[in-house]
Amino acid sequence: MMDTEAWVLHEGPEQSRSALDTGEFRLERFSFPDPADDELLVEPLFGCWEGNMSHSLARHPIDICKKRGEKKVIIGTASVLRVLRAGSAATGIREGDIGLLYGGYVTDELGYMVWAHGYDAAGSMGILAKRAKIPARSFVPLPAESPYTLEQWAAFSVRYITAWSNWKVAHGAYRLQVSEADDPAPCVLGWGGGSTLAGIDLARRHGCRTAMISGNEGRLAELSRMGIAGFDRRRFPDIDLDEQRYDTDPAYKKAYIASERTLLELVHDWTRGRGAAIVLDYIGAPVFRASSKVLGRQGVLATAGWMLGMQLPYNRARECIARHVHVFTHYARRNEPAEAIDYAMRTGWMPEVTEVYDWDDIPRLAQTFADGAVRTYFPVFRVNAA
Known part of the structure; x- marks a missing residue:
């Protein structure tokens, strides 16, 4: 057995x-079995607080403890890791290698994620720990020569x-119905957080x-710097x-209709x-009607999450008529992280990180995120020294 310091979620x-x-x-000592031959012992360097982490605490x-059938769980997926020890079956991975954690702990036969590492996948150990073990198959190496910081990664x-994965499908679906000749510069609107911004x-x-769409002054300013129009919520x-x-x-009802009319007029003017x-809606049920x-006709409504609400009522006839x-x-x-990394290295498609929380500040970060008061799209935290 191995022992480490970790932020532990109890049933x-x-x-x-x-x-x-x-x-x-709470912060405490956590024990876990020694890594197997096809596993890695790693030390997380930096992580990023994700919505599913807040779902876990709420x-x-x-209830992921009940879902996984475990009394104690280490949560967290988004991370940069350093390899401390590679099992004998972990070919091509060496001590000191730095990479990302691929989040699909359980995938289907085509390599698409079913259950997430550090969230709803039973037996997975997340990255809110000074030391952790992961399957060797889940390690995605970063380029040795990168102009970007580990916090950005x-x-x-x-x-x-x-x-990356969501946009490929959404953009491809739009182009199946509307060619570049028909619409050379499609209008794409989004609301949500960091995934939407990406x-x-x-x-x-x-x-x-x-x-x-954002109601945060700092985020609206960030959108302006990036050349993205900001609609003030x-x-x-x-x-x-x-x-x-x-x-x-x-x-x-009257207040809602007034707000909806304002948004519709704004989008009508913007899209002529x-x-x-395409609408990237990572929020869910509360804004689905507005989305x-x-x-527009032949439009694509895309999401990769269910931040607020898992059930969506819609009028099938209206959606069919509008195609x-x-x-x-x-x-x-499984192959898409490498694609995304390659694109980022070629084009500079990377997040800006403006604030990094310390290890002891994890509860404050968690509460701030739950309150909707995080000032950045990318709340990064430090686990170990780089």
Whole structure:
């Protein structure tokens, strides 16, 4: 057995209770079996806080301890790792190698992720630990000569790779119906967090007109620096739809309709009446109605997550008549991290990291993220010295 310091999530009695509030997420010693021949002993250097980490602590939409059947879990996927020891069957990997963690702990026969490392995959050990073990197949080496920092690669490791896979399908689906001659510079709109920003930046680099919705001054300024139009969400403050209140509360319904009308007019003007060709909606149920309404004919509504709400009601007739395509992806196929890394190295498609949290600040980061008060799209944290 091996022993390390880790932030450990313990099982709780109720799904609705947050592990941050109850003390069931705490820093302590954690023991794990020695790595097998096809595994690596690694030390995480930097990680990036992801939405599924907050889902884990909130025990919503699933309680991962119960789902995995484990009393204690180490969470975390997005990371840069250094190899401390490689098993005898881990060919081509040596002590000191630095790389990313591929998040698909369980994949299907084609290499697409089913269960995520450090989240819902039973037996996986996440990266909120000073030492960890991972399957050798999950190690993605980084280029030896890179102009980017390890902090940037940590931010890249899940959000950008997710965006790469999602954008390939969304853009491909649009081009199946609308050629470049028909629409040489499609309008692509997004709302969400870092994965959305990565996807919108990909769209910009593919010659699309791009815009992203945010109500945060700092993020709007970042969008402007990147050449992406920023739509200030504060102009339509009641755009989050609560179906029950909409049906029963006239004042709420009036406020929602006013916000929706403002957004529709904004997108109408921006797209010159055509509607968005692609909407990257990584938020989910509260904004699904608005997303589908701003989508133009033959448009594509794409997502790779379910941040707020897992169920989506929609009018099948309207979607068919408009020839809308709905794209749902889940992280990436096994070969896609290398593709994304190669593209980033050739083009500079990389996140900006403006703040790095220390190891002891993990609970503060977790709470700030849960409160929606993180100032950056990429909340990176340090685990070990580089």
